[in-house]
Amino acid sequence: MSETIRISIDGKVVDATPGNSILHTRLEGDTPLTANIGCMGQGVCGSCRCLVRKAGERSAETRLACETTVEDGMQVSFIDYYLPNHVHHYRPHDLRDGWQALPQLQQTFPELAHCRHCSGCDRACPRHIPVQQGMALAASGQLEAAAALFDACIMCNLCTLACPENIRPNHVGLYLRRAQAIQNLRPGDLLRRLEQQARGELAINTRSDTPRSEA
Amino acid sequence: MEKLNQVLLNPAVQVGPNLDAWLQAGGGLGLQVALGARSTIIRQIADADLRGMGGAGFPAWRKWEATANAVGDSKYVVCNGNEDEPGTFKDRTLLSASPHQVVEGALIAALAVRAACVIFYINPHQGQSMQHMQLAVSQWQHSTLLQQLEQALGHPLEIKVVASSGRYIGGEETAVVASLEAGFPFPRKKPPFPAEQGINGQPTLINNVETLANVSHILRHGADWYRALGVGKASGTKLYSLSGDVLRPGLYELPMGTSLQELVFHYGGGMLQGKAFKAVFTGGPSNTLLTARDLDVALDFDSVWLRHSRLGTGAMIVISEGSSIIRKVAEYIDFFAKGSCGQCPSCKCGTFQLARLLDRVDGGRHSHADLDALQHLCQILPGSGRCGLIDGAVTVVKSSMHTFPQEYGLPVSAEPSTATA
Numbered sequence: 001m002s003e004t005i006r007i008s009i010d011g012k013v014v015d016a017t018p019g020n021s022i023l024h025t026r027l028e029g030d031t032p033l034t035a036n037i038g039c040m041g042q043g044v045c046g047s048c049r050c051l052v053r054k055a056g057e058r059s060a061e062t063r064l065a066c067e068t069t070v071e072d073g074m075q076v077s078f079i080d081y082y083l084p085n086h087v088h089h090y091r092p093h094d095l096r097d098g099w100q101a102l103p104q105l106q107q108t109f110p111e112l113a114h115c116r117h118c119s120g121c122d123r124a125c126p127r128h129i130p131v132q133q134g135m136a137l138a139a140s141g142q143l144e145a146a147a148a149l150f151d152a153c154i155m156c157n158l159c160t161l162a163c164p165e166n167i168r169p170n171h172v173g174l175y176l177r178r179a180q181a182i183q184n185l186r187p188g189d190l191l192r193r194l195e196q197q198a199r200g201e202l203a204i205n206t207r208s209d210t211p212r213s214e215a
Numbered sequence: 216m217e218k219l220n221q222v223l224l225n226p227a228v229q230v231g232p233n234l235d236a237w238l239q240a241g242g243g244l245g246l247q248v249a250l251g252a253r254s255t256i257i258r259q260i261a262d263a264d265l266r267g268m269g270g271a272g273f274p275a276w277r278k279w280e281a282t283a284n285a286v287g288d289s290k291y292v293v294c295n296g297n298e299d300e301p302g303t304f305k306d307r308t309l310l311s312a313s314p315h316q317v318v319e320g321a322l323i324a325a326l327a328v329r330a331a332c333v334i335f336y337i338n339p340h341q342g343q344s345m346q347h348m349q350l351a352v353s354q355w356q357h358s359t360l361l362q363q364l365e366q367a368l369g370h371p372l373e374i375k376v377v378a379s380s381g382r383y384i385g386g387e388e389t390a391v392v393a394s395l396e397a398g399f400p401f402p403r404k405k406p407p408f409p410a411e412q413g414i415n416g417q418p419t420l421i422n423n424v425e426t427l428a429n430v431s432h433i434l435r436h437g438a439d440w441y442r443a444l445g446v447g448k449a450s451g452t453k454l455y456s457l458s459g460d461v462l463r464p465g466l467y468e469l470p471m472g473t474s475l476q477e478l479v480f481h482y483g484g485g486m487l488q489g490k491a492f493k494a495v496f497t498g499g500p501s502n503t504l505l506t507a508r509d510l511d512v513a514l515d516f517d518s519v520w521l522r523h524s525r526l527g528t529g530a531m532i533v534i535s536e537g538s539s540i541i542r543k544v545a546e547y548i549d550f551f552a553k554g555s556c557g558q559c560p561s562c563k564c565g566t567f568q569l570a571r572l573l574d575r576v577d578g579g580r581h582s583h584a585d586l587d588a589l590q591h592l593c594q595i596l597p598g599s600g601r602c603g604l605i606d607g608a609v610t611v612v613k614s615s616m617h618t619f620p621q622e623y624g625l626p627v628s629a630e631p632s633t634a635t636a
Contacts, residue, residue: 011587031584051561051568051595059599060561075595077588079564080571116399116557124560161564164557 005072022065022076023048036078041066046156049079049126062158064126082161088171095179102141105179109172112139114165121169124162127152131159131169138172147176219482221444222452223428224468229312232350234358237315243360245431249323250367256327257283260430262438264450269295269386269423270498270527272516278420281410282328285418290330293395293414293421294321296337296344297379297386300499301550302530305454306424308466310337310344313428314351318374320430321422322355322364325372328420332373336391339378348376383554387602388421390556401556402602425454446472449515453526459495459533460487472515475505479533490535494618498527500547501607503614504540524614540622544615545573551608561599566608568592573612576623586623590616 004015009026016025023041027033038045048065055073065076090108095101106112112135121131129152137146150173159169196202220226230236237243249256261276282290294317298306309317321333335352337345352374355361365372379385380400390400392413413419429451433441442450449472458464462484469478479485479492486492494504503524505512512522519526534543552566572589575581593613597606620627 008591010584011591049564051564051592053595053599059559060565060595062560062564075591077565077568077592077595079568082567118399118401118557120557120560120563123558124564158560158564161567162557162560164555164563 005070007070007072007074007076009076010078016070018070020070022050022052022063022068022070022074024066025070026065035080036065039066043067044154046126046154046158047081049081049156049158051077051079062124062126062162064156067126079158079161082157084160084166084168086166088168088175090175092178092182095175095182098183101143101179101183105138105143105172105175108175109167111165111167112172115139115167116165118164120162120164121159121167124158126156126158127154129153129159134173135167135169138176143176144180147173147180150174150177218470218473220468221470222432222468223309223313223316223425223454224466228316230315231312232314232347232354234315234351234354237313237319241435242315242319242431245434246319246323246326246360246364248434249326250363253326253367256323256434259433259438260327263429263433263441264438265426265429265433265441266450266516267423268425268429268453268529270300270525272520272526275422275426278410278422279324279327281408282330282418282420285411287416287418289332289415289417290328291395291414291417291419292321292325292328292330292333293391293419294333294335294424294427295386295388295391295421296335296341296348296424297381297391298338298341298424298528299381299383299386300528300530301547302456302458302496302500302532303498303528304456304458305466305529307338307341307344309424309428309454310341311347314347315355316428316431317348317424318351318355320427322361322372323430323434324420324422324427326364326367328418329368330372330420331370332375334395335374335376336379336395337376338381340381345376345378352376382556383550384556384602384604387604389602391421392419399556401558402604404601444470445515446470446513447515448472448517449513453514453529455514456528456530457483457533458531460490460535460538461485461533462487469514472513472518474510475512475514475531476510478514478531479510483533486533486535488535490537493534493536493538494540495534496530496532496543496547496611497524498530499525499607499611500527500530500532501551501603501611502527503610504618506618539577540615540619541573541577544611545570545577547611548573548608551604555604556602559600559605561596562605565592565596565599565605569596569608569612586625589623 007016014029036048038047050065051060052063053060053075115135125131134146134149153170153173155170227240257276257279265275267273296306325333335348385400387402389403394400395414409419444451451471452468453471455467467482492507494506516526548570552570555563572585593609596609
């Protein structure tokens with residue numbers, strides 16, 4: 001019988017298997033999962049935001065439950081999705097003109113200029129993205145460099161929740177990645193595949209019993 | 216009503232920014248006593264048991280002594296007038312109605328700690344406070360009393376009025392230092408305390424407006440006189456900002472240690488519409504709630520502490536039966552969530568989640584799991600911020616759950632205590 005440890009999740013003490021993630025442990029428990037669920041452990045959706053306080057540590061830190069391994073005495077509180085009152089509206093079509101990229105960014109995200117450099121976004125990011133640096137790069141017009149920093153962003157919204165100036169850094173990152181994609185040529189292999197598909201050369205087989213290699 | 220408004224709100228000293236009128240009302244005498252007995256100033260403040268009136272209730276003389284003993288060639292005295300807590304409206308009254316008693320107190324402090332600069336750090340949202348302090352300071356700069364003070368110090372004394380950020384967090388003392396170093400008012404880890412290393416690394420004495428306003432009176436009339444103003448072991452007077460469901464809300468200066476019953480039902484005129492008293496949010500409101508069982512509590516720092524709460528700034532937000540405690544708590548937590556400076560994600564995200572859960576409970580849209588989650592957050596959040604904001608937010612949530620479990624739908628214990636740590 002394998003050793004078990006104990007952690008508490010939103011007030012419930014549960015037995016956990018060392019090596020498992022917090023989300024896995026919650027799945028094994030008897031708590032019905034109705035919130036903070038998305039990709040179920042793939043680390044791509046950012047739904048399982050939580051505050052984690054390890055035994056003996058003074059501070060609680062923001063983490064993704066699917067990526068955090070349980071430790072004995074760990075305390076976990078899940079965090080709701082945060083939707084700010086103000087939503088940024090823009091059309092991808094408007095991002096085509098590279099000469100207008102900076103003024104358009106400033107117009108869409110005027111609060112970008114208000115960064116107070118508290119580093120809260122850096123500390124909040126479970127992917128360890130240097131978010132504050134990304135915002136500084138974006139504000140100074142180094143848009144490609146800023147977009148590159150957000151490649152690993154999974155839009156968990158924790159930086160937006162953490163930002164006292166309501167900057168919504170992950171959405172700035174998404175905006176820049178969209179602008180970059182729109183203004184760049186697509187990869188050649190992708191373009192060829194799309195051409196083949198348009199000519200009907202790539203039949204899509206939806207039969208589940210067909211081995212993947214034959215598809 | 217001879218106990219009301221004896222010192223700081225005494226009509227005789229409500230002279231506005233008029234130095235001549237202040238001197239005619241007995242102003243300046245405290246500074247003259249201090250100039251004649253410079254080495255005993257801190258002893259007199261200690262004997263008077265003057266406390267920090269900004270919320271902590273910490274003995275003022277300890278900060279003064281620490282700053283005086285610290286090594287530095289350009290020490291600061293800062294009068295903290297950032298006042299921005301819900302329900303607190305005492306400092307703005309002192310700064311606008313009797314600014315000279317505040318200035319004189321700060322100058323005596325500068326003499327005691329041998330400061331080179333005095334800064335009045337004022338919330339710019341209080342327009343009249345700023346205006347009157349600027350006028351008051353400009354009058355002192357041409358006064359003979361200031362010349363005598365500079366002679367005693369042996370160097371010039373710079374006096375400035377500086378606008379704070381006006382943010383709630385800007386009143387925390389390390390945030391005051393950060394702000395006066397021309398930065399955003401981010402709280403810093405302590406130690407070092409400002410008395411050791413404050414503005415630009417120099418020893419800095421930071422006192423609340425009300426604390427400094429008492430100083431000239433103590434020097435002028437003596438520590439024994441000041442101690443005798445309080446009730447029982449408490450010393451001096453206190454400004455109570457009374458608001459909420461009372462007939463006569465307002466600012467009352469009463470002997471320190473006046474009972475909550477007397478404040479609410481005698482001076483405050485009792486409850487609005489004859490409703491029953493339910494609870495009071497004290498000084499912040501980031502402290503443990505006091506309830507009807509606590510009406511006999513003496514409103515001084517030590518007595519309120521014995522009830523596991525805090526007197527704080529002296530703000531008393533009174534709630535009547537029929538009002539939802541959860542709704543009020545949710546509003547205050549929302550205030551803290553918006554005021555969180557951003558440095559600590561546990562504070563920013565934790566207050567957000569507390570507010571969300573409280574909102575669900577208040578609207579009746581919660582499950583039992585939400586109540587468990589709320590209690591759990593109250594366990595994991597304390598101590599996880601650089602300053603006390605998150606601790607205060609948790610205290611008021613935890614206290615409301617403990618004191619009014621029935622409103623949350625929690626089991627009521629057989630012998631509910633009135634307050635919890």
